[in-house]
Amino acid sequence: MKTGNGPAHRRGHLVVAVPYLWLLLFFLAPFAIVLRMAFSDAATDLPPYAPHFQGFSQLGEFIAALDLENFRLLGDDALYWQSYLYSLRIAALTTLIALAIGYPLAYAMASVPRRWQGMLLVLVILPFWTSFLIRVYAWIGILRPEGLLDIVLTGMGVTSEPLRLLNTEAAVLIGMVYSYLPFMVLPLFATLQKLDRSLLEAAADLGAPALTAFATVTLPLSIPGILAGSALVFIPAVGEFVIPDLLGGPDTVMIGKVLWSEFFSNRDWPLASAVAVVLLFVLVAPLALLQRARLARGGVA
Amino acid sequence: MKRLGPGLIMALVAGFAFLYLPILALIAYSFNASRLVTVWGGFSTHWYGALMANEPLLDAAWLSIRLAFVSATAATVLGTLAALALARHGAFRGRTLFSGMVLAPLVMPEVITGLSLLLLFVSAQVERGFWTVTIAHATFSLGFACIVVQSRLAGFDRSLEEAARDLGATPVITFWTVTLPLIWPAVAAAWMLAFTLSLDDLVIASFTTGPGATTLPMRLYSAVRLGVSPEINAACTIMIGAVALVVIAASLLLKRDQLAGA
Numbered sequence: 001m002k003t004g005n006g007p008a009h010r011r012g013h014l015v016v017a018v019p020y021l022w023l024l025l026f027f028l029a030p031f032a033i034v035l036r037m038a039f040s041d042a043a044t045d046l047p048p049y050a051p052h053f054q055g056f057s058q059l060g061e062f063i064a065a066l067d068l069e070n071f072r073l074l075g076d077d078a079l080y081w082q083s084y085l086y087s088l089r090i091a092a093l094t095t096l097i098a099l100a101i102g103y104p105l106a107y108a109m110a111s112v113p114r115r116w117q118g119m120l121l122v123l124v125i126l127p128f129w130t131s132f133l134i135r136v137y138a139w140i141g142i143l144r145p146e147g148l149l150d151i152v153l154t155g156m157g158v159t160s161e162p163l164r165l166l167n168t169e170a171a172v173l174i175g176m177v178y179s180y181l182p183f184m185v186l187p188l189f190a191t192l193q194k195l196d197r198s199l200l201e202a203a204a205d206l207g208a209p210a211l212t213a214f215a216t217v218t219l220p221l222s223i224p225g226i227l228a229g230s231a232l233v234f235i236p237a238v239g240e241f242v243i244p245d246l247l248g249g250p251d252t253v254m255i256g257k258v259l260w261s262e263f264f265s266n267r268d269w270p271l272a273s274a275v276a277v278v279l280l281f282v283l284v285a286p287l288a289l290l291q292r293a294r295l296a297r298g299g300v301a
Numbered sequence: 302m303k304r305l306g307p308g309l310i311m312a313l314v315a316g317f318a319f320l321y322l323p324i325l326a327l328i329a330y331s332f333n334a335s336r337l338v339t340v341w342g343g344f345s346t347h348w349y350g351a352l353m354a355n356e357p358l359l360d361a362a363w364l365s366i367r368l369a370f371v372s373a374t375a376a377t378v379l380g381t382l383a384a385l386a387l388a389r390h391g392a393f394r395g396r397t398l399f400s401g402m403v404l405a406p407l408v409m410p411e412v413i414t415g416l417s418l419l420l421l422f423v424s425a426q427v428e429r430g431f432w433t434v435t436i437a438h439a440t441f442s443l444g445f446a447c448i449v450v451q452s453r454l455a456g457f458d459r460s461l462e463e464a465a466r467d468l469g470a471t472p473v474i475t476f477w478t479v480t481l482p483l484i485w486p487a488v489a490a491a492w493m494l495a496f497t498l499s500l501d502d503l504v505i506a507s508f509t510t511g512p513g514a515t516t517l518p519m520r521l522y523s524a525v526r527l528g529v530s531p532e533i534n535a536a537c538t539i540m541i542g543a544v545a546l547v548v549i550a551a552s553l554l555l556k557r558d559q560l561a562g563a
Contacts, residue, residue: 030417105316131501239410
């Protein structure tokens with residue numbers, strides 16, 4: 001491409017500069033503030049929580065004024081690290097169940113004639129665009145005592161009394177898998193669709209049974225899709241708030257909910273920030289995995 | 302592939318049943334004459350009438366629509382610029398950071414995005430309300446818009462742009478007369494997706510809003526916490542219908558675009 005000069009060249013820079021500055025201001029800068037806030041003391045300070053960064057000449061005093069109290073609390077109080085572990089566990093279970101449901105679905109979608117695939121794809125995406133809140137609300141109606149599930153199960157004579165699933169871990173898992181399933185299916189479908197079917201024919205010609213061909217050809221080739229889908233489900237699931245709040249009970253305390261209540265109920269902004277900082281560190285490894293999976297598939301997530 | 306086995310058909314049916322039955326049940330009960338979810342009292346549009354008389358909910362809906370309109374427009378402009386930057390400007394300085402910042406909000410837990418933006422607004426001593434939520438929504442849907450436009454730019458015949466440049470068109474004129482007409486279906490789809498994302502968001506809006514700016518999801522959330530009611534079902538049904546129309550329109554646009562581009 002020709003490199004322009006003069007005003008045209010400068011306008012070319014604007015294409016990069018405008019979104020770049022927007023993201024620096026509204027995405028990166030806020031994280032710096034969260035980090036700073038996490039080292040503030042809620043008891044003695046009021047928003048916006050001094051000390052402010054005065055420049056590099058006062059770097060020493062700035063660091064001395066940092067308060068590690070919030071992080072000490074996160075380590076000492078069992079509520080916090082237990083809810084981190086619990087969030088990781090729920091997110092991992094969600095990812096596994098979504099994979100178990102999503103893989104056959106994506107595989108079947110990639111196997112139907114091509115003219116149907118576009119329509120099936122829209123059908124998978126459609127629930128993703130309806131709000132989380134609505135999808136979770138739908139499950140409240142199904143899972144609550146004397147809800148739809150109870151009516152159906154007692155009607156069929158499977159159970160005689162209500163299952164009481166709402167406000168349990170099972171309800172949270174159902175809601176999570178339901179809400180995040182499209183994130184798993186889409187990258188899996190993209191990978192499986194691009195898979196070279198002639199490889200499978202070659203395996204069959206050489207006498208491999210269908211199952212062996214699947215295990216030795218299809219499965220290894222779909223690993224990038226599995227990784228991308230798992231990361232897309234796992235990362236937001238760890239910090240999920242709405243689902244554990246509405247479908248969960250007192251014993252399903254996930255870290256997103258802890259952050260929410262530290263912020264909105266306890267009004268402890270520094271502690272909420274510390275919770276967010278630790279959560280980000282927990283997510284660094286899966287984020288790196290996602291980036292690698294994306295690079296392996298050529299850039300577009 | 303020639304034939305679908307029974308296993309694959311089962312996977313399709315079970316998968317789509319799981320995705321759609323809860324939504325269909327929710328829609329069905331919005332037409333239930335009885336207030337009790339356990340009793341089917343016959344078909345009725347009573348709850349839609351009740352909804353139309355619910356002033357706070359209607360105000361919140363109108364606010365959400367205006368907000369989604371502005372934030373989707375901002376997100377589409379910024380996302381298109383970001384896509385052009387990533388697809389056309391090669392290896393500029395800070396490219397890795399840039400693409401990371403574009404894509405990170407796609408998976409970032411909403412509580413973190415919401416909290417961090419709120420702290421920014423508080424530090425800058427900006428009065429919170431409509432505009433702070435708009436900025437927050439534009440920021441997190443920018444990445445979605447960028448991906449949609451980027452995928453169109455990737456399958457794009459660059460020799461057309463080069464021809465325009467060789468004939469003396471400036472980059473700006475080339476963009477308006479060659480690039481934009483070719484990518485506009487993707488730009489329109491990006492706008493629609495950003496619009497529905499904004500319309501649906503509860504968590505980020507809750508953090509970044511101020512007094513007097515209560516969005517529809519925030520109203521619904523407080524109603525849902527109080528329990529199930531057919532009126533909420535009716536509100537949800539209208540939202541599902543609106544989103545379905547937008548998504549189908551967007552996918553038709555993209556499909557026509559793909560056919561034209563192929």
